[in-house]
Amino acid sequence: MKQSRRRFSPAWPWVVLTALLLQWPLVLNPGYFSHDELQWAAFANGDLLAPWRDVSAFQYRPLTFSLWMLLSRQLFDVPMAFHALLVTWGSMNAGLLFSVTRRFGLAAWLAAGGALIFAAGPFAALVHGWVGCIADLLCLSCVLCIIRIVQQPSGPVLAALAAAALTSVALLAKEAALAIPPLLLVASIFDARRARWLAAAAGAGAVAAIWLTLRLDLLLEAPREGGQYVLQATNLPLRWLEYQLFAPLVPVQETFLTLRRPTPALVAGLLWLWLVVALLRTDRRLALLFLLGGAAALLPVLPLSGSWNHYGYGFAAVTAMTVAAAWPLAHRVDRVAIALFAGMTLLHGLAVMQGIRTVGEVQSRFSPALATAVRLHEGSTPLLLHPDPDANVWIFHRLTNDIPRYDGVPIGERVQLVEGNAPADYRILADGRLVRLR
Secondary structure, eight states: OOOOOOOOOOHHHHHHHHHHHHHHHHTTTOOOSSSHHHHHHHTTTTTTOOOSSSSSSSOHHHHHHHHHHHHHHHTTHHHHHHHHHHHHHHHHHHHHHHHHHHTTTTOOOHHHHHHHHHHHHHHHHHHHHHHGGGGHHHHHHHHHHHHHHHHHHHHHHHHHHHHHHHHHHHHHHOOOGHHHHHHHHHHHHSSSOOOHHHHHHHHHHHHHHHHHHHHHHHHHHSSSSSSOOOOOOHHHHHHHHHHHTTTTTOOOOOOOGGGHHHHHHHHHHHHHHHHHHHHHOOOOOHHHHHHHHHHHHHHHGGBBBBOOGGGGGHHHHHHHHHHHHGGSSSSSHHHHHHHHHHHHHHHHHHHHHHHHHHHHHHHHHHHHHEEEEEEHHSSSSOEEEEEEETTHHHHHHHHTSSSOEEETETTTTTTOOOOOTOOOOOOOOOSSSSEOOO
């Protein structure tokens, strides 16, 4: 990447505004996507405090949890306001991505195009539409701020100190911030400000090393709350492949389902290979950045036993801007590959947004109806719910999973889903409404 002395670009507010408009379906979502949003809303109105001192917690994310509870107390009862805030934050990340890419030398329209494809793509769609991804928003904001500081005409000492401080903040948000040092090392390979990048990598790496010293044994040995947190080196190639193929895989909503649809996955794989070949033919350094930078952004999550859209948030930022940089250098046939991949990514992002919106609409009907049904339920036996055959059962499994309270009504173990011919108190319709059976 070449250095650029371009000053502030007046285009960045338009990038933020356009990103916000592209994600308008997420803003208009009347409900929530999963159980954790309902759980933390209950915690926010209880006595739970984020464990700032408990570094032995498996998920030590006190900054994320504190912010989440603060926002839930203020906004949970107004879902659209909550979503508007997070989509705006995600759009600001896209604007910051545009800004730093401009200072790497990209033309304004290329940087804007890459930033908008990132913001409207399937990785960012889940992050911006699911309140449970506040940590991912925080981490990317920290990374982009580090990059912006390194790009300033300042010395390596400031770069190291800024990287150390912002990496500390990011690690208080999520373990994925361990990707920051390798990302900065990759940047040092491709940008002429090598001394500053290496200093920033050293500052971030020192903080990451301290964090790992305190928590590595716990992460390796602690019981997992979910199977996706089990670490195995053998997971690396499969996880890497899932993230590479997911962006153009329009029929699939979540990354862990990537390889469960063999024919679409094969088509996505061929398109990905065509894109990599196009990058190699255009500029081998960009092809290397696409692969190395993407792998660095994914490094902390590749050993996990499951892949998720939000784990690829930083990966999507790196790869979108790298592909955008290749466009003006590419030949016509290579531009076809880039355009097709970008177009499929946008379609996929819109599909993910619609999927999140659909779940939110179901939740906005189901959870209040469930709270009313539980309040009226007599006896000590659980309330039995039978989903209709055309209902998406996984939605209701999520929305009844360990919810302490909803609208002041204790839920917990007082609800049970049943299947087949088992007796039930209520039917769950596909749109989330409840129909009393007895």
